[in-house]
Amino acid sequence: MPNIRHTPVAPTGRRPLAPGTGIDAHRHDTHQIAYARAGMLSVTTEAGTWVAPANRAIWVPAGTVHEHRAHGSTDLRLIGLTGNPLGLDRPAVLAVGPLLRELIIACTDDDAPTGDERARLLAVLLDRLRRAPEQPFHVPTARDARLAAVCAILHDEPADGRTLAQLAVRAGTSERTLARLCRRELGMSFPQWRTQLRLHHALLLLADGLPVTVVAHRCGWASASAFIDVFRRALGYTPGRAFTL
Structure with missing residues (x-):
């Protein structure tokens, strides 16, 4: 900065x-x-x-x-x-x-x-x-170049559904190495980090006024109901109420 x-x-x-x-x-x-x-x-x-x-x-x-x-x-x-x-x-x-x-x-x-x-x-x-x-709503930053490369891919396209093993190939490393780096540098598992990242992006899109169904699709959820369930459990209210509290 x-x-x-x-x-x-x-x-x-x-x-x-x-x-x-x-x-x-x-x-x-x-x-x-x-x-x-x-x-x-x-x-x-x-x-x-x-x-x-x-x-x-x-x-x-x-x-x-x-x-x-x-x-x-x-x-x-x-x-x-x-x-x-x-x-x-x-x-x-x-x-x-x-x-x-x-x-x-x-x-x-x-x-x-x-x-x-x-x-x-x-x-x-x-x-x-x-x-x-x-x-516990925080999207930490990776320091290791291999993990940072994977994080950058998902920041750019949170709906990317590739597995950690598939992303590891893209980053030129192994799934086991990335899983270990996630725990050490991000303080959580890869699925937990991806969910946090998707929720982060979802909040930004909701703030821009996008409909819940569009937000769910753009952030990688299979359906609006699945997105609403994860959102409610993480934040305590539904996406439709995010900016009317």
Whole structure:
């Protein structure tokens, strides 16, 4: 990520983003919560990409070089924090319940409270953050050139249905080697990574307004019902509700 901008204090506030726009690579010396009240947000670091629709937020720890991207018309809300209520030194996707959602909005609206009222709101917000479950929704980046080549193929065409053995031939290596690299570098099996990748792409396409049946086909599911089932189990709601929460 070239031309990295350094912002000492992570900002707090609202930043509407048009589809496809974002905030280029930067880092700050304090922690930050990024939340999309509408649309969808992705945060990318050298370790991978985290995506968050309206019932998720992304934790960005201090010092992390990252960039934001909007998918769909996005109402981005940012909250800078000097403390680390989560104790995490890596990015993470967090579940956002109704109360935490309203607290984030209240603290970032244009008429957000100040003084003692703001301090009380932040205290409750920090308490809810500590209780927010982490969601295992992350598409990690491969470092090994052989595995990275396979990942690039599927990033370009998530509906590609070739087996790991077939992709290994394309990458000039063995299925066993790729399976071992997946566990070591991606922290999951190849089928798990492919599902995460397909869900990631599905969220981007849904944010662009594509119908569920089209999204299912483009991301490699045999039917819309199969896609809806996987989506619901991973995210807790159906694709049709992804941007109406």
